[in-house]
Amino acid sequence: MRKCSCSCLQIREHHRKLRKEAKKRGHKKPKKDPGIPSAAPFKEELLREAEQRKQRLEELKQKQKLDRQKELEKKRKLDAKKNAAKIKEKTEGKESSRKSEAKTNKLLDKNSKKSFCRELKKVIEASDVVLEVLDARDPLGCRCPQLEQAICSGEDKKLLLVLNKIDLVPKENLEKWLNYLKNEFPTVAFKSATLLKDRTMQEKVTKRSARIDLSRNTECFGSECLLKLLQEHCKTQNKAIQVGVVGFPNVGKSSIINSLKGARPCNVGPARGVTKSMQIVHIDKQMKILDSPSIVADPSNNALALAMRSIIDTGESGLANVLEGIDAILNHCSKQQVMMFYSIPDFRNTKEFLTLLAQKRGMLKKGGVPDTESIAKLLLCDWTGAKISYHSQPPEYQRLPPYLTEDKIAEMQKGFNLKKLEEENTTTVTALKYPNLASSITFQSAGMTNGTIEEKVLEEASEHENLETGEEEEEEKEEEENFTESDDDQGNGEEEEEEKNKEKADIPIHYPSAWRRWQMKMMPMILIPTMCNEEWAKTWLGDYSWPLTQS
Numbered sequence: 001m002r003k004c005s006c007s008c009l010q011i012r013e014h015h016r017k018l019r020k021e022a023k024k025r026g027h028k029k030p031k032k033d034p035g036i037p038s039a040a041p042f043k044e045e046l047l048r049e050a051e052q053r054k055q056r057l058e059e060l061k062q063k064q065k066l067d068r069q070k071e072l073e074k075k076r077k078l079d080a081k082k083n084a085a086k087i088k089e090k091t092e093g094k095e096s097s098r099k100s101e102a103k104t105n106k107l108l109d110k111n112s113k114k115s116f117c118r119e120l121k122k123v124i125e126a127s128d129v130v131l132e133v134l135d136a137r138d139p140l141g142c143r144c145p146q147l148e149q150a151i152c153s154g155e156d157k158k159l160l161l162v163l164n165k166i167d168l169v170p171k172e173n174l175e176k177w178l179n180y181l182k183n184e185f186p187t188v189a190f191k192s193a194t195l196l197k198d199r200t201m202q203e204k205v206t207k208r209s210a211r212i213d214l215s216r217n218t219e220c221f222g223s224e225c226l227l228k229l230l231q232e233h234c235k236t237q238n239k240a241i242q243v244g245v246v247g248f249p250n251v252g253k254s255s256i257i258n259s260l261k262g263a264r265p266c267n268v269g270p271a272r273g274v275t276k277s278m279q280i281v282h283i284d285k286q287m288k289i290l291d292s293p294s295i296v297a298d299p300s301n302n303a304l305a306l307a308m309r310s311i312i313d314t315g316e317s318g319l320a321n322v323l324e325g326i327d328a329i330l331n332h333c334s335k336q337q338v339m340m341f342y343s344i345p346d347f348r349n350t351k352e353f354l355t356l357l358a359q360k361r362g363m364l365k366k367g368g369v370p371d372t373e374s375i376a377k378l379l380l381c382d383w384t385g386a387k388i389s390y391h392s393q394p395p396e397y398q399r400l401p402p403y404l405t406e407d408k409i410a411e412m413q414k415g416f417n418l419k420k421l422e423e424e425n426t427t428t429v430t431a432l433k434y435p436n437l438a439s440s441i442t443f444q445s446a447g448m449t450n451g452t453i454e455e456k457v458l459e460e461a462s463e464h465e466n467l468e469t470g471e472e473e474e475e476e477k478e479e480e481e482n483f484t485e486s487d488d489d490q491g492n493g494e495e496e497e498e499e500k501n502k503e504k505a506d507i508p509i510h511y512p513s514a515w516r517r518w519q520m521k522m523m524p525m526i527l528i529p530t531m532c533n534e535e536w537a538k539t540w541l542g543d544y545s546w547p548l549t550q551s
């Protein structure tokens with residue numbers, strides 16, 4: 001008992017202390033709402049009202065909560081929209097930069113095509129004799145009727161055909177072609193030296209000669225025959241002559257010049273379009289040889305001609321052309337032979353062929369995906385390069401092109417010792433090793449390839465293209481504008497609604513306490529009768545009733 005009374009006292013003492021300290025700090029306890037006195041009239045009504053008000057308050061709170069949630073959702077949506085817009089801007093930026101890149105590429109392409117034309121024209125105009133270089137694997141496909149016509153129509157110009165890369169076709173096929181071509185223009189069988197000695201090469205050769213036999217690549221065939229032919233013509237002319245070397249890309253123009261010179265003054269490579277401008281090479285006092293950039297293939301050519309004879313853009317934008325090119329090549333070859341040559345199983349289409357080949361050669365992208373694009377580019381280079389052996393057959397019936405009459409043929413042959421040429425050709429043919437017919441892929445030529453010789457033609461084509469691309473761009477712009485306008489309209493409507501909701505949510509709500517509300521309600525009931533009746537006032541208000549009663 002004692003213990004308990006002691007602890008009670010201590011607690012009371014503690015509470016007193018706390019109250020004292022609070023008083024000192026001036027902190028008063030908040031007054032409690034006394035509520036409605038139980039004797040008050042209309043109590044139940046007031047309580048009901050209070051209940052209703054509570055309910056309304058709850059509803060309002062709920063509504064405000066919902067509004068806030070809506071607002072948050074809208075904010076989130078807006079943020080998402082902004083982010084999407086940013087991403088779109090970025091991608092559009094990239095796209096536009098890609099577009100501009102493509103445009104510049106196109107421009108470069110156009111400019112280079114123009115300069116190729118210009119340089120080729122210079123070479124043709126400056127030449128007394130023009131050598132049209134043909135790839136022995138598809139001689140007809142390497143002939144350009146526009147070029148031949150331009151030379152035939154010019155006075156005192158001679159045109160010779162040089163059948164290059166004869167080491168890549170079967171002997172019997174080569175002979176057939178020589179017999180066919182000699183009926184139109186004097187033709188020289190040729191095999192260029194593909195690995196010519198310069199200082200760096202000599203070092204390599206001495207180091208590696210023990211292992212690799214380079215004689216096949218360093219030796220050239222037909223150069224003596226060609227040089228003799230040109231020198232004889234030079235004698236008949238009684239002046240120094242200039243010999244232009246022309247042809248489609250990769251036919252071996254520069255390699256022929258290097259072989260004639262016995263050195264490497266001209267750049268050679270497996271890529272197309274290595275030579276970009278006219279290059280003069282002095283053979284002797286009487287003869288200069290002019291290297292030229294390739295003939296620009298006309299876009300109106302069929303897919304095969306474009307694949308084999310044009311400088312295809314191997315960038316991203318030109319990928320479709322590369323695949324189309326491979327497709328065209330495969331369609332013009334014997335499938336069985338292609339399968340044998342590449343040692344791959346049967347394939348249904350070009351894509352499958354490229355996939356199989358990429359897998360076989362280990363050309364894989366990240367995750368082991370076959371790199372079909374790279375293998376396609378490589379193949380395209382291979383088919384005009386220095387390795388693959390394929391052959392096409394000359395047409396059964398020889399039909400002369402319209403610009404080539406019998407008289408013109410005789411005129412072109414004049415001044416050349418054709419008998420000697422034939423003899424020299426046969427010695428060249430017999431001196432070389434050839435692939436056998438079975439191992440060489442049979443290829444179906446697409447015929448002569450149209451080329452663009454005149455710069456004017458290119459300009460007209462580019463103007464036409466510009467007009468088309470301009471129209472396309474305008475259409476794109478219009479579409480974009482329509483899209484953004486409709487987007488803006490939607491956005492404005494939503495924003496207005498949001499603002500209205502915000503205004504509604506911002507209205508402050510003050511709720512008086514229950515006691516205050518009771519007072520307010522009861523005030524007129526007390527005041528009106530007291531103002532009218534002195535007795536009532538005295539009983540209700542006592543001494544405070546005098547100002548009311550006096551008035």
Ligand SMILES: Nc1nc2c(ncn2[C@@H]2O[C@H](COP(=O)(O)OP(=O)(O)OP(=O)(O)O)[C@@H](O)[C@H]2O)c(=O)[nH]1
Nearest residue numbers: 165192250251252253254255268269273274275386
């Ligand atoms: N097997 C073989 N390959 C050759 C022969 N002549 C040229 N080549 C190869 O063919 C490819 C193209 O040779 P280029 O001399 O650069 O051909 P181009 O016509 O000057 O090429 P562009 O300058 O691009 O027009 C090179 O890889 C040469 O090594 C040849 O007689 N036999």
